[in-house]
Amino acid sequence: MIDFLTSRGFKIFFALFVAALLITAPFYLRNFGLYLIAMWLVISVAALGLNLTLGYAGQVSMAQGAFVGIGAYVTGLMTLAGVPWPVAFLCSGLLCFVVGWVLGYPALRVQHHYLAFVTLAFSTLVFLLMRNEEWLTKGIYGLTDVPRPILFGWNTGKAFDFYFFVLGVVTLLSLGVWWIIRSPWGRAFVALRENPVRALSLGVDTRRYTLMAFAMGSAIGGFAGALYAPLVQFFEPNSFALPLSLNLLLMVIVGGGGTFFGPFIGAATAVLLPEWLRIAQGYYLIIYAIVVMILMLFCPTGIMGLGDRFISHFRQKRISAERADKAKDMAQQEGK
């Protein structure tokens, strides 16, 4: 059973199953359900980016929410000004890449908690800029009526069309991240996380890779923002304040940092679960907080780690059962 669950065939089957669920979602969900799934996908992308910086390269960032904000504002402002969405999308990613690169410089000097605080300060600064620079961002009134893109004559204005649009872009972005992780870049990031000093002495250009980890993670955050803007169509600076950054951090760790699917699971616990657990109402966050504390206590590698542990537990049980059988057989043979 466990062998089957971990086999390649089952994984492919499971992936196809999820893909089928996502593709057929519009046929059994109403608009609000679609909106939620799309939101989950977009937040997952932001978490994917943070996972690259934090989970793979080991650089603590508490500013991912700010990058989603930058991306959303760039796309929102540009599309409101009549620029086609793909151009705005690329600009969002590019700007976040540059800003992320610059934010990476403190990471070269300080690590861990210091880095966490620098990024936290940065995140709050970005929020203040969004709130106070009214000539650009309209301050607390936020951006309204952000248009949904029209691609090659395909108008994604309706929830049904827009859902497929988000699904398509998120799939492409996920494949991109998948490729980065498996490339030499991804390996260098892991080396950076595991032992930076050793990586440096082995000839990995840690300086460049640290900056790159920040820049890439941030750019993906910006792409998420570029999808977020037309999805919600109305947003204001508070959406991107510190709680979003902290939530994204929680999602990555709760899902399982340093695993590809972790961010998707983490984002589901923060976006989808609260809606499904309507009974819990206002108490959801209390329950969520308790569950996170317990999870960190018993399994700091997150839900993905929990799954791995479950599987290896059963595998070991089976192996020891086989061993016991063998011992019994041998004992019987000796007895003869």
Added chain:
Amino acid sequence: MAAFIQLFVSGLATGAIYALVAVGFMLLWQTSQTINFAQGEFVMIPAFFVLWAIRFLGIDFWPAVGIGVIVSLIILGFLFKRMIVDPMIKHGVLPMVISTIALSIFLKEMVKDFYSSQAQPFPSLIPSSDINFFGAVISTQNIFILIIASLTVVALNFLLNGTRLGRAMQATAQNPTVARILGIPVERMILYTFLINAALVALASFLISPIYLAKFTNGDVLGLAAFIAAIVGGFNQVRGAIVGGLILGVIENLAAAYISAQYRGAIPLILLIVVILWRPHGLMGRAEERTV
């Protein structure tokens, strides 16, 4: 000039409260490598313990303050260490950060759902009035805060440097292994720092709540201020955290008046980034070594 003195003194008073919170934050970091992301909520909640005692136990203010202190010591000191820090410590810094972020959400939501989401008036510890000092109007409350905070810092300094217990605590912070070999009950020393932190945040809570009102979101600002104060001053020095807190309070107040009220919150953050890039170990701290 009068306006400047007014701003300076009220900045010092706020800074003194930041300093108390930052000292507690730093003590936890030193003795147990705990970065407490719920420190701001730790300052927010003792005021609600007191309000809760007044409302549901029907007792007077001062006995309620006593209950508030005791409950803080038990929950924010003892239980926080036993239930969250002790089991988490072996997992390293990041899971602990996540866990304390979750704790901060938990405390905030508990207050919001089970007490009130509105700002609550909190009785002042002393009757409030204004005194005139060379034309500057200074509230007695600010003077009171400064006196109490100074006394606390002096007492804490005496405890840490002047007593055997304090020396044992310092030894624990510097090198737990050697401290253990020398026969210091390391575990108990760590527990003491958690209790001291709980007492400090409770004190800060009772000092600041009459000014800012007790509200479940208060911790956001206070926690950030404590981090910044601790880092600006130096993460490994008590006096660093005090200096950091005072600088922060004064700069914040002066910046709001003379530079930009909108960017009041931004000045400390820029200060933080500059200090971290220029002197990562803080203005008064020592550099920490890096090992393979």
